Amino acid sequence: MSHESHLFYQTGARRPVLAEARGIYMWDVEGKRYIDGSSGAMVSNIGHSNPRVLEAMHAQMAKSTFGYRLHFETEPGELLAAKVAALSPEGMEKVFFVSGGSEAVESAIKLARQYAVTVGQGSRWKVISRTPSYHGSTLGALALTGYDPLTAPFLPMMQAMPKIPAPRAWLDGLDINDPATGAHYAAMLEAKIIAEGPDSVLAFIHEPVGGASTGALVPPAGYMQAVREICRRYNVLLIHDEVMSGGGRTGRFYGADHWGVVPDIIAISKGFGAGYSPLGAMIAADRLVDAVLGAGGFMHGHTYAGNPLACAAGLAVLDEIEAGGLIDNAATVGAVLKARLGALMQRYPFIGDVRGKGLLLAFELVSDRQTMAPLPKGLNAYVELVELAYAEGLIIYSRRSRGGIEGDHFMVCPPMITTEAQIDEIMVMLTTALDRFADRLAPTLARIA
Numbered sequence: 001m002s003h004e005s006h007l008f009y010q011t012g013a014r015r016p017v018l019a020e021a022r023g024i025y026m027w028d029v030e031g032k033r034y035i036d037g038s039s040g041a042m043v044s045n046i047g048h049s050n051p052r053v054l055e056a057m058h059a060q061m062a063k064s065t066f067g068y069r070l071h072f073e074t075e076p077g078e079l080l081a082a083k084v085a086a087l088s089p090e091g092m093e094k095v096f097f098v099s100g101g102s103e104a105v106e107s108a109i110k111l112a113r114q115y116a117v118t119v120g121q122g123s124r125w126k127v128i129s130r131t132p133s134y135h136g137s138t139l140g141a142l143a144l145t146g147y148d149p150l151t152a153p154f155l156p157m158m159q160a161m162p163k164i165p166a167p168r169a170w171l172d173g174l175d176i177n178d179p180a181t182g183a184h185y186a187a188m189l190e191a192k193i194i195a196e197g198p199d200s201v202l203a204f205i206h207e208p209v210g211g212a213s214t215g216a217l218v219p220p221a222g223y224m225q226a227v228r229e230i231c232r233r234y235n236v237l238l239i240h241d242e243v244m245s246g247g248g249r250t251g252r253f254y255g256a257d258h259w260g261v262v263p264d265i266i267a268i269s270k271g272f273g274a275g276y277s278p279l280g281a282m283i284a285a286d287r288l289v290d291a292v293l294g295a296g297g298f299m300h301g302h303t304y305a306g307n308p309l310a311c312a313a314g315l316a317v318l319d320e321i322e323a324g325g326l327i328d329n330a331a332t333v334g335a336v337l338k339a340r341l342g343a344l345m346q347r348y349p350f351i352g353d354v355r356g357k358g359l360l361l362a363f364e365l366v367s368d369r370q371t372m373a374p375l376p377k378g379l380n381a382y383v384e385l386v387e388l389a390y391a392e393g394l395i396i397y398s399r400r401s402r403g404g405i406e407g408d409h410f411m412v413c414p415p416m417i418t419t420e421a422q423i424d425e426i427m428v429m430l431t432t433a434l435d436r437f438a439d440r441l442a443p444t445l446a447r448i449a
């Protein structure tokens, strides 16, 4: 479209107009086809325009699209909450619906705070998080986010929250499979709790499998368990931000299920609504919710929360995941894709790392694999390669890898319905884009070699 748009988001940049989307494919109004190699922003987990989900939504629309939660209970809401509770760890069976990831995280820290106040621990308010991390764009969730470009303009408006380094073993030259590595990073949490004063620390929040800020960080051996233990020792609530890693993409319903670790609160969204409706949830330990409701109620809520149309969509998405064995497919096809991405390291010396679980995968570009020094910042590789892939008809998702300041990583996260034949298609397009990128960068790469 060439006319002036009244819409704006992060930048004024324009993109082609979407005409239709089916499965892992999308078409613009000019007829160009794209593979949704990042499921949008790791959202469209079951692919686009699934006929059974659309049918369930149409059926619900014919009955009601909105019933305010203070006026009515709804059948889809009750059924979806029961289904989520059944998928969640024992003892974490209370579900609070929201419309997105930031809302889920806000809800989590507010429930944690109200619980602390309720049980006579009102001195606890600090929520420790990691750098880099992303927990959302609203001011409460942003205060937890460790990504300078996003937080810097708003610092005077937020309550500063303590941060510890994310366990990026690949940058520190540590072995991810060595339990000493997990212990090393977990000790940073304990040290921070002690430094802040244990009685002031309310919670620790982290992403069990990292999202866009770390490029699919997988925690080192022992880290998840050690963090759980430290939180228990200091009476600090453990919040898992599974907004991106929850819903099956990693090959388990929750990312933390890979380690069998049970937190106190979980935030989910993205793949939970899978792009069919804005939907998210906070899942909390029964004891927290019982205490808060018993003391007069949770002082928090969002208007669209739990609306029947969103819940009907969410239910149909979960049914589809179950019926299609999509979590197993994410594990199997994800392993194939990860191996194929890993093999690219032979061909492109500037790929420094490939990581992730299931279909939550990323690769990172470097100028030197030994030191993991990033590519020169001014190259803007994180934009360049995405554009080259886009021109080929492949959508991937990138971020600056080093806390938003420098470095370049790329999420390759197609929908959980992706077949091995479609992985071939993705790899052809990605390789073409990487070849073009290598050509374009040849003079710079020769200079830094």
Ligand SMILES: Cc1ncc(COP(=O)(O)O)c(C=O)c1O
Pocket: 041, 100, 101, 102, 103, 105, 134, 135, 136, 137, 207, 211, 212, 241, 242, 243, 244, 269, 270
């Ligand atoms: C781990 C994580 N938490 C929270 C959010 C915020 O979700 P939303 O953009 O739906 O508000 C995101 C979004 O990217 C995320 O990846």
